[in-house]
Amino acid sequence: MSGVENQAHKVEQLTTFYVGHELFGIEVMKVQEVTGNPHVVPVPLAPEFVRGLVNLRGQIATAVGLSELFAQKKNENKKEEMSVVCKSEGNLISLVVDSIGDVVEVDRHKFEKTPDTVPQTLRRFVKGVYKMDGVLLSVLDIETIFKELSPISEASGRN
Amino acid sequence: MSSFSQEEIEEFKVEAQELMDMSEKSLLALDQGGEFKTCFDSIFRGLHNLKGGAGMMEFLELQAHTHELETIFMSFKEKTSIPKNYINFFLRGIDAARSILEGGKVEFDFTVKDEALSEAKAEEVAPVKEEVKKEETKVSLVTPEPVEALVEKASSGYSIPDEVMAEFLAEVEEIIESISQKLQKIENKNYDRELVDNLYRDVHSLKGSAYLFSFHKMGDIAHAMESSLEGVRNGTHLPNERLLDCLFKSLRVLEALAGKMKKKECDEAFAKVVPVVVKALAFAAEKLEKVEVPVTEEPALTEAMVNELADLIEEGEALKEETPKIEEAVMSIPAQTSVVKEKETEGLSSIRVPVALLDNLMTLMGEMVLVRNQVLQYSNRTEDLEFSSMSKRLNVVTSEIQEEMMKTRMQPIGNVLEKFNRVVRDLSHDLKKNINLVIQGAETELDKSLLEAVKDPLTHIVRNSCDHGIELPEVRKQCGKNDTGTIIIKSYHEGGQVVIEITDDGKGLHKDQLIKKAIEKGIINQAQAAGLTDKEAYDLIFAPGFSTAAQITNVSGRGVGMDVVRTNIEKIGGTVELSGKAGAGTSIKIKIPLTLAIVPALIVKCGKGTFAIPQVKIEELVRVDPESENKIEMLHGAPVFRLRGDILPLVDLNNVLGLQDGTESYKDKVSNIAILNAETFSFGVIVDEIQDTVDIVVKPLNRLLKSLQVYAGATILGDGSISLIFDVVGISKLAQLGQAKDKAAKVEEDKQRKLNDMQELLLISLNSPTKHALALNYVQRLEEFEEKEIEYSGDQRAIRYRGNILPLVSVNEQLGYELNRERKETVAVVVIERAGKLFGVEVNEILDTFSTSIELKEPIKKHHGIFGNINTDEELIVVIDPYEVISRAFDLEDMDPKFDVKEAAKSIALGDKSGTILLVEDTVYFRKAIKAVLEKRGYTVVLAQDGQEALEILNKENGIDLIVSDIEMPRMNGFQMAKEIRKHPAYAKIPMLAVSSKADKDYRREGMNSGFDMYLEKLKPEVLLAAISELWKEERKAA
CATH class of the missing domain: 3.40.50.2300 (Response regulator)
Incomplete structure (x- = not known):
């Protein structure tokens, strides 16, 4: 986060994409790459939002369907889906989105907290909202998504 | 300390640990009666380098500490042994150094040390002084002698350019090191002609170089060494201890000399030492001759001898002057190069690399393999011959790289095991027991991460063995055992796993005591205790909160030992087995996979997915088709399979994983069952397809997926597709298995049944309407011979069988049944051994084997050769006594004693x-x-x-x-x-x-x-x- 912040205190760069009809964004520095629709190997018994595993040049990433995660309905036109790959603490996740938008520069002044009316299921993944021209851009909290994938109950080490 | 980066400090710490390990190891070796010189040098090197390093890295406290240790240690320089209390002292000193290194504040008392120490010190130091005195007298004897070119040398040293000087010194150090190694080999009686020749060459080239640069002192010593080796090299003399000792000492002087030169000092003290060394060498060489002619025993170095020596030295000096120096210098060149080469390879034999780098390499390697696979697939489709041959080459090279990569993570288990020498030594000291530790198979290699993981459990076990296993010497004597107990740690590869066995010959495990303890601790209740088998009772030791020690000692007995051992070993996919005999010791067998990163696994298909099952978990594979005798049966809706008489619970992966809905009929299709081992019980999984066994690289899953408990990880297969790795125990939990009887219970059941029930019989047909049988235990082999091969001796039928004559006996004849009128083409024969000889029992036909639990009844009518009858539901089977049949047929001399x-x-x-x-x-x-x-x-x-x-x-x-x-x-x-x-x-x-x-x-x-x-x-x-x-x-x- 620091890298982006200190660049110009006022401006933030976001990679944007659509899930359903909503526009979302992630800080550019958190995104490793954007790929097409890779072959996903399903993981039986996993929660529905885990689409499965993806082979990213020898590394295994977990594909997370954002529409399922946000408790929206299942996506129908899967063919056009894209993946946004992010990395945290050695874990790779591949966020499956409907389509990719531009990389935008946003003014921090236009940032606002997520309105309370947004459903709780979605709100916990959203840091806040940027008021863009004609559209609202929700900033994804990628850390909570990672947390979602590492339940604390399993946070075990050696005894 | 701030002037060094964290990285540098870390590196120093690793190195410091290694140095301390080295010193410690040598101290222990010395304690075990290892050769003093070698050990001393290595201990000294360790301490000295540690001091140096600590000083450089500004670990001042550590530096002071090691300096103190080193100083005390140096007082043993001229000795031949170090007393035990001093060894203990140094060991403690090293421990303290470790704590200091880790930042601990340590109050280490250098003066008090041990109660026994002070007196020992007095006793020890005195001879040292004496020796020094002796040395002095010797020196005084020789000083008057005219030794040329002592002062001149110093000046010539300065005139040499620095780079050349440095090069020369580096070379000298290399040669000294090489000489020292060779001497050590000779000392260990591990040498041959070639080694001696090489040694001689080394010394010779050293001499050459030294004289070339006009370092006469050094040259003189080298020359003396060379002369002293002459006899050995010519093969006329054998090297003896004195000579070796002298040579080692000379080397040390050379080292010191080289050190002085490095600092551009010229210490005049050496002027005195050099002649002494030269003299001693000559003397030793002289002695050698006498040893060869085995008349004189070793006399002490008396005054008279020294006098005698003086003459010898003179002679030597005279000789030396004659030696043509230039020639030597020229000769030394080829020898030098070979030495340098050798040194190079030794110097580069190991290198320290961060594990993370290796891990990255492994990952990249995986990717490379995938690319290789793609290239290969592509090349199969093209006609381009050149490309195809290139891709084949790529294939070979990649496989080789992969293989070598795997090796980089492997480390010999000795790295961990050898630490136990110290553990056992200290413990045996503390516990006042005599314990000998034997390590076998230290070279067995294991993945580094696993090595780390087994270290603690092994320490626990070894400590336990010392504390609870081995008895006190008096107790051992009373039991008729050697008063020194032995712990053997043996490791070896077996079936893709590493096995580590820790065996002690101590008091072993007493089932009753174990049970009593377990009841006391509330681990089991009385009722449970009654039904325990030995194995189950032994297993109690692994139960949490169990400790067998009657007393809690500071060594072990805190009740956290063995259950932690088991959990830790199981965590890395290993198993622990314990066996023992009351009074005769305990043996613990640990099996662990070779590496965590790469495991052999079976690839199976289920639904649309491919899954991997670790090979170690697989017991067997069964294929069931509609024609098979045993089919998958439904028991209250759950599939089960009868496997050799037992009901095996089945898990249909398609159902459990939700890949397919509803229960399916298994009746009319081919099913594949993989029988898996979930630690304490077995179960079968029904899969759609069984594919291949491959080595897979295990990749971790994120926690969410891991928490499903069904998967142990994921892997990428050769074609780039991902496959999930099953966690076998997790699957059994998912299917709610495990409450079923576990393995131990089954073994017990089997045993019970064996005791009571089953007897195995071989069914045969004879010329009688009744079926006959004989106990399978008698039967060695079943054979079918061609009638025409049978030979006769008189009317005795016999056949050549495995280089012997096999006499045949017809059961029909012996039991008084009708004989076969016509000879058939083949004869069925049951081969039976009796009194060390083989006999063939001819029967009409061998029908089958069967097992029955029905009691053997006395025969209705007593007849020779009949043992009794078995009444099955359908028929009566006559059981034959083949021994009697044979003895009657051949009138065998009865070997049993005769009784009335x-x-x-x-x-x-x-x-x-x-x-x-x-x-x-x-x-x-x-x-x-x-x-x-x-x-x-x-x-x-x-x-x-x-x-x-x-x-x-x-x-x-x-x-x-x-x-x-x-x-x-x-x-x-x-x-x-x-x-x-x-x-x-x-x-x-x-x-x-x-x-x-x-x-x-x-x-x-x-x-x-x-x-x-x-x-x-x-x-x-x-x-x-x-x-x-x-x-x-x-x-x-x-x-």
């Missing part, structure tokens, strides 16, 4: 004694038969399945009056058992009777030697009974 059977019967009838007999026999058939015979005569019979169990019974039960035992048995055979029993004072005189089908002379002899009173061949009831009564008679007489 009638007499015996009478005495039994008179109520001779109705004692308790322990019957030790592994085969069901004989166990039952003999038991029946004995019980009929009113004896009480206690059964044991093998020697081991027999011993346990003897330990537990009183009132065994006599033992009847088989010889060939699993776990502990009859001979071993007899020996063990005879050792025990209470059973030294108990009558023991061996009954075996192996009854040739050798066996009989060994039987009697092991302590049996009588040795009978199986199985003639009258003889057995007579023998028993005979034995009792003797016993009574003796009493």
Whole structure:
């Protein structure tokens, strides 16, 4: 986060994409790459939002369907889906989105907290909202998504 | 400390640890009677380098500490041994250094050390001084001698350019190192001609270089060394200790000299030392000659001798002056290069690399393999020959790189095991026990991460063995054991796993004590305790909160030991097994996979996905098709499979993983079952397709997916597709298995059934409407011979069989059945061994084997060769006694002792004694038969399945009056058992009777030697009974 912040205190760069009809964004520095629709190997018994595993040049990433995660309905036109790959603490996740938008520069002044009316299921993944021209851009909290994938109950080490 | 980066400090710490390890190892070696010189040098090197490093890295406290240690240590420089209390002191010193290194504040007392130390010190230091004095006198003797070019040398040293000087010194150091290594080899009596030649060359080139640069002192010493080696090199003399000692000392002087030169100092003290060294060398060489002519014994270095020496030295000096120096310098060049080369390879033999780098390399390697696969696939489709050959080459090289990559993570297990020398040494000292640690297979390699993981569990086990296992020397003596206990750690590869066995010869495990303890601790209750098998009782030791120590010592006994051991080992996919004998020691067997990163796995298909099952978890694979005898059956909606008489629970992966809905009928299709081992029980999984076994690289899953408990990880297969790796235990939990009977219970059940039930019979047909059978235990082999191959000697039929003549006997004839009128083309023969010889029993046809639990009944009519009858539901089967058939046919000389059977019967009838007999026999058939015979005569019979169990019974039960035992048995055979029993004072005189089908002379002899009173061949009831009564008679007489 620091890298982006200190660049110009006022401006933030976001990679944007659509899930359903909503526009979302992630800080550019958190995104490793954007790929097409890779072959996903399903993981039986996993929660529905885990689409499965993806082979990213020898590394295994977990594909997370954002529409399922946000408790929206299942996506129908899967063919056009894209993946946004992010990395945290050695874990790779591949966020499956409907389509990719531009990389935008946003003014921090236009940032606002997520309105309370947004459903709780979605709100916990959203840091806040940027008021863009004609559209609202929700900033994804990628850390909570990672947390979602590492339940604390399993946070075990050696005894 | 701030002037160094964290990285540098870390690196220093690693190195410091290594140095301390080295010193510690050598101290221990010294303690074990290792060669003083070598050990001393290595300890010194360790301490010295540690001091140097610490100083450089500004670890001032550590530097001061090691300096102090080093100083004390140096007082032993001229000695030949270091007393034990000093070794302890140095070990503690190293420990303290470790704590200091880790930032701990350590108050280490250099003066008090040990109560015994001060006196020891006085005692030790005195001779040192004396020796020094001696040295001085020697020096004074030689100083007057004219030694040329002492001062001149210094000046010439300065005139040499710095780079050249540095190069020269580096070379000198290399040569010294190389010489020292070779000397060590010679010292260990591990040398050959070539080595001596090389050594000679080294010394020679050293001399050459030294003179070339006008370093005469150095040259003189080298020259003296060379001369002293002359005889050895010519093969006329053998190197002796004194010579080696002198050579080593000379090397040290050379080292010191080189050090001085480096600092551009010229220490005049050397002027005195050099002649002494030269003289000593010459003297040693001289002595060598005398040793060769083995007349004189080693006289001490007396004044007279020194005088004598002076002359010798003079001679030597004279000789040296004559030596043409230039020639030497020229000669030295080729030798030098070879030395340098050798040194190079040694210097580069290891390099430190961060593990993370290796991990990255591994990952990249995986990617490379995938690319390779793609290239190969592509090349298969093209016609381009050049490309195809290139891709093949790529294939080969990639595989090789992959193989080598795997090796980079492997480390010899000795790295961990050798640390135990110290552990055991310290413990045996603390516990006042004598314990000897033997390490075998230290070179066995293991993945580094696994090595780390087994370190703690192993330490626990070794400490336990020292503390609880090995007894105090007095106790051991009382038990008739050597007062020094031995712990053996053995490691080796077996079936893709690494096995580590820790065996001690201590007091072993006492089942009753274990159970008592477990009840006290509330781990089990009384009722549970009653039904425990030995193995289950041993397993109690792994239960959390269990500790066998009567007292909690600071060594072990905190009750956290063994359960932690088991959890840790199981965490890395290993298993722990414990076995032991009361009074004879404990053995713990740890099996761990070679590497965590790469495991062999079976690839299976289920639904649309491919999954991997770790090979170690797979017990067997079964394919069931509509024609198979056993099918998948539904039991209350759950699929089960009958596997060799047991019901095996099945898990249909398609259902459990939700890949397919509804239960399916397994009736009309082919099913594949993989039978898996979930630690304490087995179950089968039904999969759609079984593919291949491949080595997979395990990649971790994120926690969410791991928490599903079904997957242990994921892997990328050769074609780039991802496959999930099953966690076998997790699947069994998912399917709610595990409450079912576990393995131990099953073993017990089997055992019970064996004891009571099954006997295996071989069904044969004869010229009789009734089916006949003989006990399978008798049968060696089943053969079918061509009739035309059969030869006759008189009317005795025989056949050549495995280089011998196999006499044939027809059962039809012996049992009085009709003989075959026409000879068939082939003859079915049952081969039976009797008294060390093979016999062929001819039957009409070999039908089948079957097992039955039905009791053998006495024959309706007594007939020779018939043992009895078995009434099954359908028919009556006549059981033949093949031994009797054979003895009757061949009038065999009965090897069993002759008894008056009638007499015996009478005495039994008179109520001779109705004692308790322990019957030790592994085969069901004989166990039952003999038991029946004995019980009929009113004896009480206690059964044991093998020697081991027999011993346990003897330990537990009183009132065994006599033992009847088989010889060939699993776990502990009859001979071993007899020996063990005879050792025990209470059973030294108990009558023991061996009954075996192996009854040739050798066996009989060994039987009697092991302590049996009588040795009978199986199985003639009258003889057995007579023998028993005979034995009792003797016993009574003796009493």
